[in-house]
Amino acid sequence: MSKGSVEERLAIRELIETFAVGVTTIDPELWASTWADEGCWKTPSMPALVEGKEAVVEKFKEMMAYVKFMSMSAIPSPTDLVFDGDKAKGRAYCRELIFPKAGGQKIVIGFFDDEYVKRDGRWLFTSRIYTVIGAE
Structure with missing residues (x-):
């Protein structure tokens, strides 16, 4: 396990930022480009873990159908990023401003x-x- 090279850390940061741009622009293709085929995703609003890239992307489209527009900012945590060869684990903090089609914020x-x-x-x-x- 290592903290990785500057290039590897930058590549992870760009992955996280691409995910956030895909959310902000509600672009399923861009967002999908960040996932491995075996990817899995879970948010508190989901009743269960969604597994497999195809299912993950479909869930994203379903969730974004209710959104008029939104903004996501993501900050990777350098202290939590650990590399193990061609695998890594990390944490990214984020802030979302969501404007649902039904109104409000x-x-x-x-x-x-x-x-x-x-x-x-x-x-x-x-x-x-x-x-x-937290949410408001």
Whole structure:
């Protein structure tokens, strides 16, 4: 296990940022590009873990159908990022400003516990588990 090279840490950061841009722009294709085929995803609003890239992307589309627009900012935690060859684990803190089609606004602060895999020179998510710290 290691803290990884500057290049590897930057690649993970860019993965996390690409995920956030995919959310902010509600772009399922961009968002899907961050996932490994075996990826799994869980948020507090989901009754169960969603497994497999295809199912994960469909769940994203379902959740975004209720959103008029939103903004996600993500900050990877350098103290939680650990590499083990072509696998890594980390944590990313995020803030979401959500404007539902039904009206109103929601602010959510939380973090993702992540697992990553490097394939064909790219880092991808194999797991993202979201925990809400606070919401208003």
